[in-house]
Amino acid sequence: MSSVKRSPQVTEENTCPPETFPQIKEYKCCVRCQKSEKGIGYEVNNCTETIYCSNSGWESDRYITLYLSNANLAVLPENVFRGLSELKQLDLSNNIITVLPDNVFNRLSDLRRLDLSNNKIAVLPGIVFKGLSKLSRLDLYNNKIAVLPDNMFNGLSDLASLVLFNNQIAVLPDNVFKGLSKLYRLDLSNNKIAVLPDNMFNGLSDLASLVLFNNQIAVLPDNVFNRLSYLGILALSNNKIAVLPDNVFNGLSELDVLVLSNNQIAVLPDNVFNGLSKLYGLYLSNNKIAVLPDNVFDGLRILEHLDLSNNKITDQKIFLKV
Numbered sequence: 001m002s003s004v005k006r007s008p009q010v011t012e013e014n015t016c017p018p019e020t021f022p023q024i025k026e027y028k029c030c031v032r033c034q035k036s037e038k039g040i041g042y043e044v045n046n047c048t049e050t051i052y053c054s055n056s057g058w059e060s061d062r063y064i065t066l067y068l069s070n071a072n073l074a075v076l077p078e079n080v081f082r083g084l085s086e087l088k089q090l091d092l093s094n095n096i097i098t099v100l101p102d103n104v105f106n107r108l109s110d111l112r113r114l115d116l117s118n119n120k121i122a123v124l125p126g127i128v129f130k131g132l133s134k135l136s137r138l139d140l141y142n143n144k145i146a147v148l149p150d151n152m153f154n155g156l157s158d159l160a161s162l163v164l165f166n167n168q169i170a171v172l173p174d175n176v177f178k179g180l181s182k183l184y185r186l187d188l189s190n191n192k193i194a195v196l197p198d199n200m201f202n203g204l205s206d207l208a209s210l211v212l213f214n215n216q217i218a219v220l221p222d223n224v225f226n227r228l229s230y231l232g233i234l235a236l237s238n239n240k241i242a243v244l245p246d247n248v249f250n251g252l253s254e255l256d257v258l259v260l261s262n263n264q265i266a267v268l269p270d271n272v273f274n275g276l277s278k279l280y281g282l283y284l285s286n287n288k289i290a291v292l293p294d295n296v297f298d299g300l301r302i303l304e305h306l307d308l309s310n311n312k313i314t315d316q317k318i319f320l321k322v
Contacts, residue, residue, distance in 0.1 A: 064086055064087050064088050064089070065087075065088060065089040065090075065091070066084070066087055066089070066090050066091070067091045068090075068091060068092050068095070069091045069092065069093040069094045069095070069115070070093075070094045070095070071095060072095065072096065073092065073095040073096065073097055074095070074096045074097060074098065075097070075099070076092075076097060076100060076101060076104050077101070077104075078101040078102075078103055078104055080104065081104065081105065081107060081108055082107060083107075084107070084108060085107055085108065085109055085110060086110050087108050087110065087111055088110060088111060088112045088113070089111070089112060089113040089114075089115075090105075090108065090111060090113070090114050090115070091115045092114075092115060092116050092119070093115045093116065093117045093118050093119070093139070094117075094118045094119075095118075095119050096119065096120055097116070097119040097120065097121055098119075098120045098121060098122060099121070099122075099123065100116075100121060100124065100125060100128050101125070101128075102125045102127055102128060103127070103128075103130075104128065105128065105129065105131070105132060106127075106130055106131045107131075108131075108132065109131055109132070109133070109134070110134055111132055111134065111135055112134055112135060112136050112137070113135070113136065113137040113138075113139075114129075114132070114135060114137070114138050114139070115137075115139040116138075116139060116140050116143070117139040117140065117141045117142050117143070117163070118141075118142045118143075119142075119143050120143065120144055121140070121143040121144060121145055122143070122144040122145065122146060123145070123146075123147070124140075124145060124147075124148065124149060124152060125149070126149035126150075126151070126152050127152075128152070129152065129153065129155070129156060130154075130155060131155070132155070132156060133155055133156070133157055133158065134158050135156050135158060135159055136158050136159060136160045136161065136182075137159075137160065137161040138156070138159060138161070138162050138163070139161075139163050140162075140163065140164050140167070141163045141164060141165045141166050141167070141187070142165075142166045142167075143166075143167050144167065144168055145164070145167040145168060145169060146167070146168040146169060146170065147169070147170075147171070148164075148169060148172065148173060148176045149173070149176075150173040150174075150175055150176060151173075151175055151176065151178060152176060153176065153177060153178075153179070153180055154178065154179055155179070156179070156180060157179065157180075157181065157182065158182055159180050159182060159183055160182055160183060160184045160185065160206075161183075161184060161185040162177075162180070162183060162185070162186050162187070163185070163187045164187060164188050164191070165187045165188065165189040165190045165191070165211070166189075166190045166191075167190075167191050168191065168192055169188065169191040169192060169193060170191070170192040170193060170194065171193070171194075171195070172188075172193060172195075172196065172197060172200060173197075174197045174199060174200065177200070177201065177203070177204060178202075178203055179203065180203065180204055181203055181204070181205055181206065182206050183204050183206060183207055184206055184207065184208050184209065185207075185208065185209045186204070186207060186209070186210050186211070187209075187211040188211065188212050188215070189211045189212060189213045189214050189215070189235070190213075190214040190215075191214075191215050192215065192216055193212070193215040193216060193217060194215070194216040194217060194218065195217070195219070196212075196217060196219075196220065196221060196224050197221070197224075198221045198222075198223060198224060200224060201224065201225065201227065201228055202227055203227075204227075204228060205227070205229070205230070206230055207228050207230065207231055208230055208231060208232045208233065208254075209231075209232060209233040210225075210228070210231060210233065210234050210235070211233070211235045212234075212235060212236050212239070213235045213236060213237040213238045213239070213259065214237075214238045214239075215238075215239050216239065216240055217236065217239040217240060217241060218239070218240040218241060218242065219241070219243070220236075220241060220243075220244065220245060220248050221245075221248075222245045222246075222247055222248060223247070223248075223250075224248065225248065225249060225251070225252060226247070226250050226251040226252075227251065228251070228252060229251055229252070229253060229254065230254050231252050231254060231255055232254055232255060232256045232257070233255075233256060233257045234249075234252070234255060234257070234258050234259070235257075235259040236258075236259060236260050236263070237259045237260065237261040237262050237263070237283070238261075238262040238263075239262075239263050240263065240264055241260070241263040241264060241265060242263070242264040242265060242266065243265070243267070244260075244265060244267075244268065244269060244272050245269075245272075246269045246270075246271055246272060248272065249272065249273065249275070249276060250274075250275060251275070252275070252276060253275060253276075253277065253278065254278055255276050255278060255279055256278060256279065256280055256281065257279075257280070257281040257283075258276070258279060258281070258282050258283070259281075259283045260282075260283060260284050260287070261283045261284060261285040261286050261287070261307065262285070262286045262287075263286075263287050264287065264288055265284070265287040265288060265289060266287070266288040266289060266290065267289070267291075268284075268289060268292065268293060268296050269293070269296075270293045270294075270295060270296060271295075272296065273296065273297065273299065273300060274298075274299055275299070276299070276300060277299060277300075277301060277302075278302065279300050279302070279303055280302050280303055280304045280305065281303075281304065281305040282300070282303060282305065282306050282307070283305070283307045284306075284307060284308050284311070285307045285308065285309040285310050285311070286309070286310045286311075287310075287311050288311065288312055289308065289311040289312060289313060290311070290312040290313060290314070291313075292313070
């Protein structure tokens, strides 16, 4: 990542950062107060127009980053990022943004990372990420998002990491993750999700980490995970799961860690862990399990960590099966 330091450039009556805009550490742009706006020069809270601070001396292949975190931003005008088509990383974290205009990012066609974490965003417009075909990381955690519009991530064909923990999401539309074939990490923990649609994760062929702890999931559809052939981590702790379907983990041949602690599971089907030949961590603490079927752990050849604490198992001989 390049860090470029230049002397201030005067544009009209204003002076460019970093001298007067310390939030921007690596930059190719500056924010200007228009004459119709309040404020003198480059003031984060009052300025709405983003312009270039560059000249022909800039190299086109630089990794250009715009840091606007901790800037007390509440509103993003629709054209605020005009002219920043070469921007690679945009950090808007730790502000007080509540609303995103529909097209606020639509000219950032080269953007690779967008950080909107730790704001107060409640609603995501369905087309807000349209055109961000090179985006590889999207951070939306610690907001107030309650609804994910259907197909809202369409077109994000390079997205590898999507982090949505600590929001208020209750419902996941069937096709919300459709087309994210390169997604590697999906974190939906600490939300209010109660139902996982059958085909929820179809097409996520590269997914390696799926984190769903601290939700309100009560039922797992039979085949909800069966196409996640590269999944390594599945975290489902702190939900309301009472029943594990026989085939729910079928096809997870690469799974390393399965976390099911702090649920309401009372019965483990005989073959529920069949095929998990690479599993080395299985966490089932704080459930209601009283009996372990004779062959329930058969096939878990490299299992190293098995946590069955705080269940209702009373027969000590049962652990000879483990």
